[in-house]
Amino acid sequence: MPDQDRRTDLAVEISDLNRTFGDQEVLRGVDLSIGRGEFVAMLGHSGSGKSTLLRVLAGLDTEVGGVVLAPAERAVVFQNPRLLPWRRTLDNVVFALRGPDAVVRARDALAEVGLAAKEKSWPLTLSGGEAQRVSLARALVREPQLLLLDEPFGALDALTRIKMYQLLRDLWGRHRPAVLHVTHDVDEAILLADRIVVLSDGVLSLEIGVDIPVPRSRNAAGFAALRERLLAELGVTEEIGSAA
Numbered sequence: 001m002p003d004q005d006r007r008t009d010l011a012v013e014i015s016d017l018n019r020t021f022g023d024q025e026v027l028r029g030v031d032l033s034i035g036r037g038e039f040v041a042m043l044g045h046s047g048s049g050k051s052t053l054l055r056v057l058a059g060l061d062t063e064v065g066g067v068v069l070a071p072a073e074r075a076v077v078f079q080n081p082r083l084l085p086w087r088r089t090l091d092n093v094v095f096a097l098r099g100p101d102a103v104v105r106a107r108d109a110l111a112e113v114g115l116a117a118k119e120k121s122w123p124l125t126l127s128g129g130e131a132q133r134v135s136l137a138r139a140l141v142r143e144p145q146l147l148l149l150d151e152p153f154g155a156l157d158a159l160t161r162i163k164m165y166q167l168l169r170d171l172w173g174r175h176r177p178a179v180l181h182v183t184h185d186v187d188e189a190i191l192l193a194d195r196i197v198v199l200s201d202g203v204l205s206l207e208i209g210v211d212i213p214v215p216r217s218r219n220a221a222g223f224a225a226l227r228e229r230l231l232a233e234l235g236v237t238e239e240i241g242s243a244a
């Protein structure tokens with residue numbers, strides 16, 4: 001995968017991306033661009049091809065058709081924090097970092113996610129939210145131009161999630177990577193993203209800007225309408241308890 005042309009305003013340019021597994025066409029003619037520093041959320045049903053697309057952008061899958069341009073400096077955060085259990089928290093962030101200032105940078109990154117006091121802790125002693133904060137620190141300490149998030153808050157409780165939204169927005173504001181954030185959560189996408197795309201059976205079926213001023217809340221004007229639009233695109237209705 002070639003490096004993105006540094007003269008453009010785009011961090012990611014995907015055109016006519018196709019991926020098949022056997023005779024299953026998992027991604028079909030996907031076109032997607034992400035601007036430098038832009039925050040894009042991707043919604044889609046289970047099995048629609050979101051993780052496949054993310055893996056392609058991460059450079060983990062090259063068996064594809066079409067053109068994919070993405071920066072070499074990229075980092076991925078998964079639903080499972082994937083910390084190395086035999087390394088203390090700080091050593092997990094230092095891991096794979098080069099240079100004489102690696103430890104200082106890792107300490108700064110841990111402080112940024114509010115975990116300076118946990119640098120000597122073992123990963124198994126951290127809460128789920130703390131472990132995911134370490135995972136974010138490990139990703140951002142390398143100052144990636146592209147941050148790929150694969151349902152990063154999917155395993156967290158609802159209250160921790162809300163705190164993580166704030167943290168992620170703050171981190172993004174300070175470091176300004178381009179972000180592709182894969183989620184099943186429509187509210188999460190609206191609260192966080194500049195633009196939302198919907199992947200339906202391997203095809204990008206909707207692309208929509210989020211025109212709600214920041215700071216955002218679920219009560220903001222336009223939130224409910226956008227939510228309805230996205231749920232309709234996903235083919236979901238929310239009338240729990242209505243007579244069948």
Ligand SMILES: Nc1ncnc2c1ncn2[C@@H]1O[C@H](COP(=O)(O)OP(=O)(O)OP(=O)(O)O)[C@@H](O)[C@H]1O
Pocket residue numbers: 021026044045046047048049050051052053
């Ligand atoms: N390595 C693989 N070999 C064969 N099929 C695969 C492989 N990876 C993904 N698939 C198939 O591609 C389709 C899309 O999978 P993918 O993981 O991208 O979906 P997803 O939208 O991320 O789903 P979820 O939201 O459940 O994580 C699925 O039908 C899956 O079985």
